[in-house]
Amino acid sequence: MTLPTTAIGGLLQRHRNDPSRLVQILRDVQDANGFISPRDITEIAQGLGVPRARVEGTAGFYSFFATEPRGQYRVLFSDNITDEMLGSHALRDALCRAFDVHPGEVSRDGLVSVGTTSCTGLCDQGPALLVNGRAIGRLDPARIGVIAALIRGKTPLDRWPAELFEVTDMIHRADLLLDSALKPGEAIAAAMEKGPQAVIDEVKKSNLRGRGGAGFSTATKWDACRVAPGPERVVVCNADEGEPGTFKDRVLLRRHAELVVEGMTVCAYAVGAQAGFIYLRGEYLFLRDHLEAVLQARRDARLLGQSIRGQKSFDFDIELHLGAGAYVCGEESALIESLEGKRGIPRNRPPYPVTHGYKQRPTVVNNVETLAAAALIVKHGAGWFTAKGTPTSSGTKIHSVSGDVARPGLYELPWGVTIAELLDLSGAKNTQAVQVGGPSGVCLAGDGFKRKLAFEDVPTAGAFMVFDNSRAMVEVAENFARFFKHESCGFCTPCRVGTALMHRAMERIVHGRGTKRDLKELKYIAQLLKVSSHCGLGHTAGNPVLDTLERFRPSYQRRIRSFDVLPSFDLDEALAPAREVTGRDDPDAHFAEDAP
């Protein structure tokens, strides 16, 4: 089915026939049809007045878009390692059996398609899946049975039991941010009293650093945008939290959206911006209505829109933009490309977004947590913030804890706590390893647990995945290699080819078909990715393999063969007929390899 031309026309009008809304337009077409047909692509291109290739390229880039028919119910299981540890593969297979369909396929009657997707941001309540974009967590065989019955009965999604879609905020430790009770407009009022430059000075004094991973000085970013030439400036809230194992922004946006929007408005006041965007990851579709309601309430209260708080020269409004399943869009220049309705390919830098960002305008891109902290700093002062944390890492950090712990969820702690302290708080036992900062971060073994979570020691964007000593770390590394292969945007050869080769070698090793040569090649590819990739995704894609090879080598060695190269045939298998004829099947009748 494709949308009639008139429907496409109406849809484009709702998006002001604006080509920079292309990702949102494609989302709407996909929602209506279940896929984006060649005719839809042609109609959209004609309606927007852009080349067809541009629409086709964008539709083909994002993993949530399909250009061929899929099931009426499109089920995507989270492929995240913590979901895998909780049995997501068995649950996926059970659903596949219920509809006689294989993963990646559409059932014969076209009713359902089952596949996988990267982390859905529900690691504290996994295993999880998306059905037609809507998240369901806490999966177990009973829930899979309910879902199968609803699909079989062709029950419309909005008539599915609401409790299936319930998402819980699991907060175990709250501090400056999660405990805040700032009233709407309080930080804006404080900012207006100070004046734009004094706001930036206050943020500078607080030593606030970006919470998205890079740790860049927030005040330096704001200052650079403020002084950059150009009549219009933009503030972007990066809510595309796609790093597997991270879910803090989900909770911040659900419980403290006012605070985040307040931070964006304070930033707009300081840098002189008129336009703002919240770039929300597509997996958090369930937050859309709540965020739209918060934005509208603030417009009604004159905290957004024209003449904010009665100041004639202060006009600023915010648009919500949903992603469509591309981890690379968490990189700020890729995110801006996506906001402009293009494929999310990271730009060459310099120039940086602070001078040439959204539509080449000076643009600040800040993480959700950074903006929330900025609002509080402007209201309470830099000293209030620096009283917590360390001299280099001021304030608090929200950690998303998942994996082998008794109490998964959020822990907001001052920077500088040790990994051992957080393990203890979350009830971890027999911990073998912790992956700090997600797959692109660092994997630490026991001798690293005394290290501090801080920019000066172990920096982190917030993911804290715990693996006890029952886990095979080589399997963890294989999962992360699969993630990077899936998420490579394909723009540059080292990353496109390197992540695929790396995952192929990891698969061989995990399935007992790897060789010593694979280990050497893995190291070589990981180094190559680091030095020759175009963006951070490629630079860090080899980290999990390098870290686990260094710290958990026996986990690899138990699986690999002793050969330098893999024989082109399996000698032991070839001897099977001879064993059958001779009636011998004792160990001496098998081809044995030396232990590696």
Ligand code: SF4
């Ligand atoms: Fe794309 Fe990977 Fe190259 Fe980054 S490093 S631009 S993600 S292919």
